[in-house]
Amino acid sequence: MARDELPDSVLVAKAKRGDWVAFEQLFWRYHERIYTFIWHFLQNREASEDLTQETFVRAWESLHGLKSNDAFQVWLHQIARRLCLDALRKRAWEKPMSDIATYDDQKVSVGEVETDLEFGLEGKSSPEEIDPEETLFESERKKAVRIAVSKLSQPLREVVVLHYFEGLPVDEISKVLGVPIGTVLSRLARARESLRKLLAHYLDEVENEVNRP
Amino acid sequence: MRFLVLVSLALTGFALAESEQPSAFDILRNMATVRSISYIVTAETVRLKPQTSSATATIYFKAGRRRVVYGDRFAPALAVLDDGKSVYRLLPRWRVAVRMPIVSQKLNFDLLRKNYELRLLPSEQVAGRDCYVLVAQPKHQNNPARKVWVDKTHFVILKDELIDSDGTPIRVFVVRSVNFNADIDESLFSVPSGWQVANAPYRPIPSLSLAEAEKIAGFKVRPPQFVPEGYQLSSVGVTYCQHGTPVVHLQYSDGLNTISVFERPAQCRSPRGRLRLRWGWRRQQTCDWLPQDDFVHSQIVNDLRVIVIGHPSQPIMQQIAESVR
Amino acid sequence: MKHGKAKRLLADYAVGRLRGRTKAKIEQHISECPICERELKALQRTEKLLKEVGLLRPSNPQLLLNRVREATQQVRQPSRQTLGWRLSWRWLLKPAIGFAIFSSIAVGAFVFWCQFADKPNLTISYEQYHRLVSWSNPLGNWIETGIGEMSATQ
Numbered sequence: 001m002a003r004d005e006l007p008d009s010v011l012v013a014k015a016k017r018g019d020w021v022a023f024e025q026l027f028w029r030y031h032e033r034i035y036t037f038i039w040h041f042l043q044n045r046e047a048s049e050d051l052t053q054e055t056f057v058r059a060w061e062s063l064h065g066l067k068s069n070d071a072f073q074v075w076l077h078q079i080a081r082r083l084c085l086d087a088l089r090k091r092a093w094e095k096p097m098s099d100i101a102t103y104d105d106q107k108v109s110v111g112e113v114e115t116d117l118e119f120g121l122e123g124k125s126s127p128e129e130i131d132p133e134e135t136l137f138e139s140e141r142k143k144a145v146r147i148a149v150s151k152l153s154q155p156l157r158e159v160v161v162l163h164y165f166e167g168l169p170v171d172e173i174s175k176v177l178g179v180p181i182g183t184v185l186s187r188l189a190r191a192r193e194s195l196r197k198l199l200a201h202y203l204d205e206v207e208n209e210v211n212r213p
Numbered sequence: 214m215r216f217l218v219l220v221s222l223a224l225t226g227f228a229l230a231e232s233e234q235p236s237a238f239d240i241l242r243n244m245a246t247v248r249s250i251s252y253i254v255t256a257e258t259v260r261l262k263p264q265t266s267s268a269t270a271t272i273y274f275k276a277g278r279r280r281v282v283y284g285d286r287f288a289p290a291l292a293v294l295d296d297g298k299s300v301y302r303l304l305p306r307w308r309v310a311v312r313m314p315i316v317s318q319k320l321n322f323d324l325l326r327k328n329y330e331l332r333l334l335p336s337e338q339v340a341g342r343d344c345y346v347l348v349a350q351p352k353h354q355n356n357p358a359r360k361v362w363v364d365k366t367h368f369v370i371l372k373d374e375l376i377d378s379d380g381t382p383i384r385v386f387v388v389r390s391v392n393f394n395a396d397i398d399e400s401l402f403s404v405p406s407g408w409q410v411a412n413a414p415y416r417p418i419p420s421l422s423l424a425e426a427e428k429i430a431g432f433k434v435r436p437p438q439f440v441p442e443g444y445q446l447s448s449v450g451v452t453y454c455q456h457g458t459p460v461v462h463l464q465y466s467d468g469l470n471t472i473s474v475f476e477r478p479a480q481c482r483s484p485r486g487r488l489r490l491r492w493g494w495r496r497q498q499t500c501d502w503l504p505q506d507d508f509v510h511s512q513i514v515n516d517l518r519v520i521v522i523g524h525p526s527q528p529i530m531q532q533i534a535e536s537v538r
Numbered sequence: 539m540k541h542g543k544a545k546r547l548l549a550d551y552a553v554g555r556l557r558g559r560t561k562a563k564i565e566q567h568i569s570e571c572p573i574c575e576r577e578l579k580a581l582q583r584t585e586k587l588l589k590e591v592g593l594l595r596p597s598n599p600q601l602l603l604n605r606v607r608e609a610t611q612q613v614r615q616p617s618r619q620t621l622g623w624r625l626s627w628r629w630l631l632k633p634a635i636g637f638a639i640f641s642s643i644a645v646g647a648f649v650f651w652c653q654f655a656d657k658p659n660l661t662i663s664y665e666q667y668h669r670l671v672s673w674s675n676p677l678g679n680w681i682e683t684g685i686g687e688m689s690a691t692q
Contacts, residue, residue: 020607027603032593039594049596057609086628142591149588164588182555190548196584203583244676258681270681281681300673302662311660313670320675361677370676386681411660452667460664464671471678473668509665522668 009069016063027056030073033166034080039130040161041084043150051087055080077162077176086172141202148198159184229489237331237347238322242366245320248365251275255391262383263508263527274369278402295372301410310404310494315402325468328352329359337362339371340388349469353442357524359469367393373466375470375524381526413452421449426520430459432478435517439536441525472523474533479513514538539563544574553583 006025014022034055039048058079066075149160162168162176163184170188174181196203235243244324252274259267273280279295292303296312301310307489325331334346344362351358355378362372404410413420436446447466453459460477510521510530514537521530544567550556551564568574596602662670672678 002604024603027606028599031599031602032595036594044596049602052596053602053605053609056606059609060606125645135549141587145587145591160588164585167589185553185555186550188553189555190554192584193549193582193589195588196580199584199587200580202587203580241677256681272681295673300670302666309660311662313662313666320677359677413660413662448671450671452662454661462667462671464668469677471668471672473664473671475664475667520664522665 001171003119008072012063012066012069012072015060016066016069023060026072027152030076031056033073034076036165037077037080037158037161038084040146040149040157040165041154042087051080051083054083058083059199071175073168074172074175075166081158081176141205144202145195145199151198156187156194159187160195163188164201219530234333235345237333238326240333240345240347240363240368241320241322241325241331244363244370247278247368250369250393251395251397252367252369253395253397254369254388255390256388258388259385260383261381261385262524271322273397273401275397275399275402276322280401294402294404296404301404303404303408308405308408310408310410311413312410321466321468323468324445324466325349328356328467329469336365342366342371342391344371350441351378351467353467355380355525355529356441356443356467357470364391368392373423386531408428421451423449426451426461430461430477432459432517434461434463435537436463436475437474437519437533437536439469439532440465440472441529444472447471470524472521472525472530472533474537475520475522476517476537479516481517510534539567541567541571541574544568544571545577548574548577549581552578566592 002147006022008029011022011026015026031052035048035052038051038055039045042048042051055076057184059076066072078141149157152160158177159173162173168176170174170181174184215350245386252272254272254274256272257267257269257271259265269281270284271282271284278297279293281293283291283293292305294301294303294342300313302313323414329349329351332348332350337344337346339362343365345365347359347361347363349359357378358376360374360376361370363369364371369391370386371388371391373384375383375385377383412445423434423436426449441454444465444467446463448462448464450464452462454477458477463474463476465472465474508522508524508530510527510533512519512531512534516532517537519537520533521533523530525533544564547556547560547564551561551568556564568578669678669680673680
């Protein structure tokens with residue numbers, strides 16, 4: 001088995017013994033997920049990168065506190081979530097409400113491309129394989145979806161990010177958030193209802209794509 | 214009373230006619246009746262047995278009233294005041310006078326005569342004053358002797374020695390300076406104005422019998438079967454420990470010296486005393502306020518706590534306590 | 539099942555939250571109701587739209603990893619309790635400080651009060667009682683009345 005394919009539990013066990021390389025593997029495996037998760041809390045690249053760094057630093061420092069090696073992903077998300085909540089609380093404390101930058105205040109709206117956001121070209125391993133036109137097109141649609149998601153309330157937003165963007169199963173989400181599975185499903189349903197209205201314009205596009213041979 | 218005066222005058226006259234010197238009993242009688250003088254005395258008391266301790270005291274006397282100030286004259290530690298009706302312990306720190314009504318116990322000449330042989334020794338001087346020297350020799354072995362120096366003019370004790378049966382002194386009282394017919398401010402003999410007067414929990418009834426004391430105290434009193442020779446029960450009283458448990462006081466006297474026997478239930482019965490939390494100063498107060506001295510003997514005999522106070526040695530006091538069974 | 543109820547439950551059905559009879563009833567309704575069928579398709583399309591968004595990537599992951607490494611090299615791996623405390627007990631910090639200040643003030647006030655709540659002893663010691671009984675006896679040992687108390691207070 002190649003090192004890349006080693007399961008989390010093995011890498012965590014190695015990292016617990018001080019193996020930095022194993023921890024690097026875990027970093028490469030999860031840094032995008034954690035970054036995405038944090039970004040949807042803070043909606044600011046620099047702050048999200050800082051918190052991503054902080055999340056992994058804390059994970060390394062307190063790896064001994066992780067009881068079950070299999071639960072690394074859930075545990076990492078828990079750390080990230082607590083840091084985000086702390087940061088949001090601190091931000092609310094330091095700035096009056098009117099100063100808190102919202103998505104719209106940063107002059108990013110559906111259809112506008114130039115933003116603070118740098119969306120990666122996910123799903124494609126090398127630039128050569130990406131159709132430039134499609135990328136441009138898809139990128140705009142993705143931005144629209146992200147903006148729509150950012151308009152959801154925080155409880156709905158985090159389940160959407162964890163489930164649809166990161167692909168986390170519902171039972172793991174319930175562990176990350178510390179709520180029952182039923183609650184997670186209910187939040188997903190409410191979120192999908194809201195998004196269906198927010199993204200009505202793009203749904204037709206999707207339908208056309210589906211109908212296309 | 215008139216008869217007594219007549220008898221004493223007759224005796225004095227007879228004695229003067231015989232030897233031009235009053236007898237020892239005349240001197241004692243005069244001491245007991247002298248009232249209309251005033252004096253200031255600075256005295257020192259040294260207790261040598263069983264442990265050495267000493268105190269300086271200034272005594273103010275005027276027409277039967279007394280004020281005894283212990284400690285340095287300028288920084289008194291404690292004052293005891295007798296205004297003719299009650300005795301007060303004055304506590305300047307709290308401006309409180311604790312009233313202690315006392316039993317008026319007089320000299321019992323018959324008992325004194327029965328147990329002691331009184332003799333008059335050649336005169337001596339104390340604090341620059343001529344004194345009669347009286348010696349009371351006990352008729353029973355083991356009891357202490359007493360030697361008293363009495364001022365010839367005013368019949369005031371200027372020196373007093375309690376001497377053990379082996380001839381060593383137990384307690385010495387010596388007057389260092391005396392000022393007769395001094396002008397003493399009247400205010401010294403009353404509780405200062407603005408002070409609070411508190412009554413000590415003490416029920417002194419002079420003619421209290423054992424049965425009455427038992428009724429007040431609520432427990433069976435058992436007088437000791439053994440007391441040193443010559444001693445007899447002279448008074449019974451009831452007091453209370455600071456938690457409210459009654460204590461019976463039996464006093465034994467041989468005419469000169471006294472032994473006190475206190476009895477109370479072994480378990481302090483007041484629930485307040487046991488359950489109430491006591492912090493700081495109050496916490497340290499035990500049920501019995503006893504000095505850390507050897508002249509006190511305290512032990513539990515059956516269901517009673519027996520406390521014996523007096524000058525006898527520890528084995529004798531223990532014997533008294535144990536004879537309570 | 540009525541249309542209104544079915545419409546309310548449609549999102550729950552789409553995420554697979556419904557079970558048993560309710561699920562069968564709503565499926566029955568969807569098969570008969572074109573509006574609900576269209577709505578369900580819209581929800582499914584929303585899911586597709588969401589699923590294709592995927593993850594974001596930090597601007598320079600390698601740099602991020604280097605920063606993590608630098609930060610962790612400064613701190614050794616701490617003991618088991620440290621992070622647990624930081625994460626789960628941090629919210630207790632302010633109340634705890636407040637409580638500590640309050641309790642220390644209370645204890646100080648109590649000690650202060652105890653110092654000055656000294657009260658006079660209104661009882662008489664056995665020894666004083668013993669001496670006082672012969673107070674009016676010229677040959678009594680009343681002069682010693684205060685000695686015991688003095689030696690006790692000195």
